[in-house]
Amino acid sequence: MIAAPLEADRSLAVADVAIAASVLGLQAQALQTLAQQQGWPMAVKCADDGRYLVANGAFAALLGRATDEVVGRSDAELFEPAAVPALRAAEQSAQAQGGVFTSDHRFEHRGERREFSVLRVPGTGAGRALLLSVWQDQQPLRQREQQLAQALAQLEQLQKAHEQLRRESGEQGLRxxxxxxxxxxxxxxxxxxxxxxxxxxxxxxxxxxxxxxxxxxxxxxxxxxxxxxxxxxxxxxxxxxxxxxxxxxxxxxxxxxxxxxxxxxxxxxxxxxxxxxxxxxxxxxxxxxxxxxxxxxxxxxxxxxxxxxxxxxxxxxxxxxxxxxxxxxxxxxxxxxxxxx
Structure with missing residues (x-):
């Protein structure tokens, strides 16, 4: 199965999608399809030299670059130096495990604090070890969690205020x-x-x-x-x-x-x-x-x-x-x- 091409603003070249899907297998194809539907950043790199072979528009936007500026480069050239060791360690764990591997990454990029959950699937093709990565931005989730926590705190304050008012009202009737x-x-x-x-x-x-x-x-x-x-x-x-x-x-x-x-x-x-x-x-x-x-x-x-x-x-x-x-x-x-x- 070959994943369908993405919309223009987040697309891979059709040939590159076909190559990535054919060498990485059904798990990677499913992840590609999901990333395509959700608009998540996605890339395929050569695990041997660490250079990217394929990147969609969302992944390039994450790095603040054009797609052709990502392909052929390594993490050391694209990310802040402090983030590179953790990314490399996660890739090695994914290759050692041999299946879908998930890791969380927090790092500074272009002066902004970022947080991602990254799914990686190892594979081989044309005699090379390949690694598909799909990136999920955790910032919207953290914002929702923070908003939920604030809403719960406000609800708790309202409940306490209501209980205090109820007690005071009751005491007023007794005093x-x-x-x-x-x-x-x-x-x-x-x-x-x-x-x-x-x-x-x-x-x-x-x-x-x-x-x-x-x-x-x-x-x-x-x-x-x-x-x-x-x-x-x-x-x-x-x-x-x-x-x-x-x-x-x-x-x-x-x-x-x-x-x-x-x-x-x-x-x-x-x-x-x-x-x-x-x-x-x-x-x-x-x-x-x-x-x-x-x-x-x-x-x-x-x-x-x-x-x-x-x-x-x-x-x-x-x-x-x-x-x-x-x-x-x-x-x-x-x-x-x-x-x-």
């Missing part, structure tokens, strides 16, 4: 925007889980209700902006004084709550007394004005002051009322229940 604390509904869910856990594991936890004491006339005169600043400060203090296992909540405009996991009444009282002092000494500024505020707190615990959620809440509210009755800026404890024998 009070002014204080950054949990909403009442989310806090109640956490308290139910804590109660179930404490019942199963026979451990204690504490519940604290607190309320902002009435503002001084000067702070009250500053209006809603002052109140918003105080609520924001209260949120920071609660977050800073609770652990990851605890939960804090803004119940309404002036009321807050804290759930202290695994903590008894005495420990809860000590921690809340420290928080009360921080509130009383906290510096909150608005338009150059210092805003003072204090809080009243009521502390109850499970199971020492209550045996269920409703009882616990009632005990906590009663303790808070006692703190307010004492004049505010106070931590009051719920009464411990004693079981009758």
């Amino acid at each position: 009070d925007q002014a204080s950054g604390l949990n909403t009442r509904a989310h806090f109640d869910d956490q308290m139910r889980r804590e109660l179930d856990l404490s019942v199963r594991e026979h451990r204690e936890f504490a519940l604290v209700y607190m309320v902002l004491d009435p503002a001084s006339p000067r702070v009250a005169a500053l209006g809603e902006r002052a109140h918003a600043c105080i609520c924001e400060a209260m949120g920071r203090l609660l977050r800073g004084n609770t652990r990851a296992m605890d939960a804090s909540c803004r119940l309404d405009d002036r009321h807050f709550a804290v759930l202290l996991s695994g903590v008894g009444l005495a420990t809860a009282h000590s921690r809340m007394e420290g928080l009360r002092r921080q509130c009383a000494t906290q510096i909150v500024m608005l338009d150059g004005e210092r805003l003072e505020f204090t809080v009243s707190m009521g502390v109850a615990s499970f199971p020492h002051t209550a045996h269920g959620q409703d009882e616990l809440v009632a005990a906590c509210q009663a303790a808070l009322s006692e703190a307010r009755r004492r004049g505010g800026n106070t931590v009051a404890l719920a009464s411990i229940r004693f079981e009758s024998s």
Whole structure:
């Protein structure tokens, strides 16, 4: 079988195609046909002296030469010196293997970095060892791989951004925007889980209700902006004084709550007394004005002051009322229940 001549801009002389195909056999003919269809650079050289006998237009264009400037020359005359040893080594491997041999080559040519995958098929003709080579430019493939990698990276970034937005959206539904604390509904869910856990594991936890004491006339005169600043400060203090296992909540405009996991009444009282002092000494500024505020707190615990959620809440509210009755800026404890024998 003789390969058909290529189009004019990438053609071999018909006679040269016939000669190359007849001496190199069916494998080479198939490669010639494929190169012809794909427009790949292709050449046949004499393996004995390394000089090219046939070159198509694409191979000549690869070298930046006319076809007649390639035929009769060797790699040393056509390629940069650094590329020649690797080309020669690949040709020797192809001849030693005796079949289709593929190798990759990266080299500088005419000031440009090039990368090719080269298929070589050895053969004989007219008493000479011949070598057919078909060159596949890897640059378009590398560009596609790079574009794909960039697209995948962008997709990953979009997925991360979407996930972050989803988490933030979910958290916004669970948090009070002014204080950054949990909403009442989310806090109640956490308290139910804590109660179930404490019942199963026979451990204690504490519940604290607190309320902002009435503002001084000067702070009250500053209006809603002052109140918003105080609520924001209260949120920071609660977050800073609770652990990851605890939960804090803004119940309404002036009321807050804290759930202290695994903590008894005495420990809860000590921690809340420290928080009360921080509130009383906290510096909150608005338009150059210092805003003072204090809080009243009521502390109850499970199971020492209550045996269920409703009882616990009632005990906590009663303790808070006692703190307010004492004049505010106070931590009051719920009464411990004693079981009758």
